[in-house]
Amino acid sequence: MLKVNTDDTIAAISTASGSGGIGIVRISGKDAISIADSVFSSPKGKRLAEAKSHTISFGHIVYDGQVIDEVLVSVMRAPHSYTCEDIAEINTHGGYRSLSAVLNAVLRSGARLAEPGEFTKRAFLNGRIDLTQAEAVMDIINAGTDKARQAAMTRLSGRLSKEIGEIRESILTMLAHIEAGIDYPEHDDETMTYSMIGDNTKKALAAVDRLIAGADMGRIYKEGVKTVILGCPNVGKSSLLNALLEEERAIVTDIPGTTRDSLEEMINVHGIPLKIADTAGIRVTDDIIERMGVEKSKSLAEDADLILLMLDGSRELGDDDRELIALAKGKKCIVLVNKSDCERKADVSEIASLSPLSISAKHGEGIEELFARIRDMFSAGELDADNSPLISGERNKASLMKAKHYLENVLETVKKRMPEDFISMDMTEAYSALGEITGEALEEDILDKIFSEFCLGK
Numbered sequence: 001m002l003k004v005n006t007d008d009t010i011a012a013i014s015t016a017s018g019s020g021g022i023g024i025v026r027i028s029g030k031d032a033i034s035i036a037d038s039v040f041s042s043p044k045g046k047r048l049a050e051a052k053s054h055t056i057s058f059g060h061i062v063y064d065g066q067v068i069d070e071v072l073v074s075v076m077r078a079p080h081s082y083t084c085e086d087i088a089e090i091n092t093h094g095g096y097r098s099l100s101a102v103l104n105a106v107l108r109s110g111a112r113l114a115e116p117g118e119f120t121k122r123a124f125l126n127g128r129i130d131l132t133q134a135e136a137v138m139d140i141i142n143a144g145t146d147k148a149r150q151a152a153m154t155r156l157s158g159r160l161s162k163e164i165g166e167i168r169e170s171i172l173t174m175l176a177h178i179e180a181g182i183d184y185p186e187h188d189d190e191t192m193t194y195s196m197i198g199d200n201t202k203k204a205l206a207a208v209d210r211l212i213a214g215a216d217m218g219r220i221y222k223e224g225v226k227t228v229i230l231g232c233p234n235v236g237k238s239s240l241l242n243a244l245l246e247e248e249r250a251i252v253t254d255i256p257g258t259t260r261d262s263l264e265e266m267i268n269v270h271g272i273p274l275k276i277a278d279t280a281g282i283r284v285t286d287d288i289i290e291r292m293g294v295e296k297s298k299s300l301a302e303d304a305d306l307i308l309l310m311l312d313g314s315r316e317l318g319d320d321d322r323e324l325i326a327l328a329k330g331k332k333c334i335v336l337v338n339k340s341d342c343e344r345k346a347d348v349s350e351i352a353s354l355s356p357l358s359i360s361a362k363h364g365e366g367i368e369e370l371f372a373r374i375r376d377m378f379s380a381g382e383l384d385a386d387n388s389p390l391i392s393g394e395r396n397k398a399s400l401m402k403a404k405h406y407l408e409n410v411l412e413t414v415k416k417r418m419p420e421d422f423i424s425m426d427m428t429e430a431y432s433a434l435g436e437i438t439g440e441a442l443e444e445d446i447l448d449k450i451f452s453e454f455c456l457g458k
C-alpha cells in the first residue's frame with residue numbers, strides 16, 4: 001500500500017524560469033499558511049492565519065530584517081485546494097532573483113523543496129484526482145497544439161477514468177458471479193453460464209479495443225507525427241526542411257552527402273504537430289561518419305509514422321531511389337518529386353500509382369499541397385470533446401494491451417469449456433491491468449517514476 005507522507009510542507013517556484021510580470025512560489029502542507037505568515041508582513045498587521053480561504057492579501061516578504069519583495073499571497077485551505085492540503089501562493093515580481101529569495105526564505109522557515117510533480121502527486125495521494133487526470137495535467141502543460149490540449153482537457157475531466165471504471169466494474173461483476181459459483185456450487189442459479197461470460201467479455205474487449213484504437217492518434221497529438229524526410233544525397237531534403245520551417249535551419253550545398261547526422265524539428269501543419277527529421281542521404285559510402293548517418297536514416301524510417309520520400313526530378317531515377325521506394329512500402333508515405341523548376345528528366349510513370357507530388361523545395365512550390373495531403377492523412381475530421389483520443393502515453397497503451405491479452409484468454413477458455421478457475425485468474429489480471437491506468441493498482445516505485453517526469457512546481 002502507498003504510504004501517504006503529508007507530514008511535511010513542500011514549496012517550489014511554480015512559474016516558468018525567466019523574467020515575467022508575476023512569479024509564484026507555492027507552498028502546500030499543514031504548515032503552509034503559518035510558514036507563509038512567518039515571512040509575511042502586511043501594512044495593517046493582518047495575519048494570513050486569519051485570512052479566509054480563497055482570499056488574497058497584500059504585503060511584503062521580510063526575512064532576516066530585509067524586505068525581499070512586495071507581494072500578494074493567496075490562501076486556500078484544505079480540502080478545497082489543488083493538493084487537498086492548505087496552500088499559500090506568494091505572487092512576487094517575476095524575476096528570478098526575487099523568486100529565489102522568496103523561496104529561500106520559505107525553505108529556511110520550515111518548508112522542504114518539492115520534488116518535480118509533488119504537488120500533483122499529493123492531489124493524487126489525497127484522492128482528489130486519479131492517475132489519468134494527473135497525467136492530463138502534465139499533458140495540458142506540455143501540449144504543443146490546441147488538439148493535444150483539448151484531448152488532455154477531456155481526460156482531466158475524468159472521462160477516461162469513467163470508461164476504464166465501467167469496464168472494470170463489468171469484470172468485477174463477472175468475477176463475483178464466478179467466485180460464487182466456485183465457492184457455493186449448490187447456488188447454481190448465481191453462476192453465470194459460459195455463454196453469458198463470453199458475451200460480457202466480448203463487450204469488455206470491444207471497449208478496450210476502442211481505447212487502443214485511439215491510442216496512436218493520442219500519441220500523435222501529444223508527441224507529433226514522427227516524420228522522416230528520406231531520399232538519396234542531393235535530392236533537396238535539407239532544402240525541404242528549411243522550406244517547411246521557413247528558416248535556414250539545415251546546411252544546404254550542392255555537394256552530395258552534406259547532411260551527416262539527422263536533425264529534428266517540430267512544425268505545426270494545420271493543427272497537426274509534425275516531429276520532422278532531415279536525414280543523411282541514403283547511398284553506399286566509405287565515409288564512416290556518413291555511413292553511420294545512413295544507418296540512422298534507415299532506422300528512423302522504420303520507426304516513422306510518415307515518410308516524405310524525396311526524388312530528384314532533374315535527373316533520371318536510379319536503383320537507389322527504387323530501393324528507397326521499396327523500403328517505404330507498407331508505411332504512410334508521400335512521394336515528392338523535387339526541383340520542379342528544372343527540366344524534368346525523371347520518368348515518374350513507373351511510380352504513378354504512388355501519386356507523386358511535384359514540388360520545388362528551393363522556391364517553396366507545392367508546399368501547401370503537401371500540407372493538405374498531410375492534413376487529410378492525419379485528421380479524420382475536426383476533433384471535438386466526444387471523439388478526442390483518450391489514451392496518450394505508451395504506459396497506458398501497454399496496460400490496455402495487457403488487459404486485451406487476458407480478456408482474449410478468457411474467451412479462449414470459454415470456447416474450450418475449460419474450468420472456471422482459469423477464467424477468474426485471467427479476469428483478475430485484466431482487472432488489475434486496467435487499474436494501472438487509473439493508478440489504483442500500481443506499485444509505489446512506478447508511481448514515483450511517473451511523477452518524477454513532471455515539471456517542478458506542479
Ligand SMILES: Nc1nc2c(ncn2[C@@H]2O[C@H](COP(=O)(O)OP(=O)(O)OP(=O)(O)O)[C@@H](O)[C@H]2O)c(=O)[nH]1
Nearest residue numbers: 233234235236237238239257258259281360361362
Ligand atoms: N533547382 C533546384 N535546386 C534545388 C531544389 N531543392 C534543392 N536544390 C539544390 O539541390 C542541392 C542539394 O540540396 P540539399 O537540400 O542540400 O539536398 P539534401 O538532399 O539535403 O542532400 P544531402 O544532405 O547531401 O543528402 C542544393 O544545391 C540545393 O540548392 C529545387 O527545388 N530546385
Ligand SMILES: [Mg+2]
Nearest residue numbers: 237238258259
Ligand atoms: Mg541534407
